[in-house]
């Protein structure tokens with residue numbers, strides 16, 4: 001009997017203890033953690049920080065703004081153009097081409113609903129292929145994020161932040177389905193922009209990171225410091 005009672009006490013305490021830890025893990029945030037987020041990405045954050053984390057790749061660091069990232073993109077594109085025949089540049093470009101080639105059929109934006117994050121990420125690559133986005137620009141987006149982070153002493157350096165930031169840039173390069181019916185003033189238009197979701201961005205970002213991995217490893221990029 002006593003034994004049973006003790007077991008109950010232990011169980012109760014274990015429940016209480018776990019309850020005490022369900023505070024958001026962001027320092028200074030006292031909101032309770034969510035049991036689960038829509039994206040299922042992190043159960044240790046409150047709703048607001050979980051949403052931020054899903055969208056930006058960090059619970060507290062916001063995404064780079066266009067004025068923050070664009071100079072790095074320009075610099076990366078210029079560097080790639082100047083090194084277009086470099087074997088590691090070609091390697092990264094070839095890998096992006098492989099992502100295009102293996103992305104499957106193009107999916108209209110309004111048919112994406114219900115697809116898994118993996119398939120949505122594939123659809124995004126197929127969209128870039130269909131829009132004929134130059135793979136050099138896709139590689140440049142990754143390099144720009146690496147450069148922006150290297151240039152910012154306070155930057156979030158976790159791989160996930162890089163992946164989400166780069167994925168957001170390339171997602172935007174071809175992110176809509178546009179339809180138009182009729183002519184002139186009575187024409188009807190439909191613009192559907194699939195909002196990039198947390199897991200889709202992570203899948204895209206990771207694929208891009210892998211595509212650029214050897215290039216980043218072997219070559220000294222502007223602002224990234226010496227590698228060899």
Ligand SMILES: [Zn+2]
Pocket residue numbers: 024025026029030031045046047048049
């Ligand atoms: Zn929080």
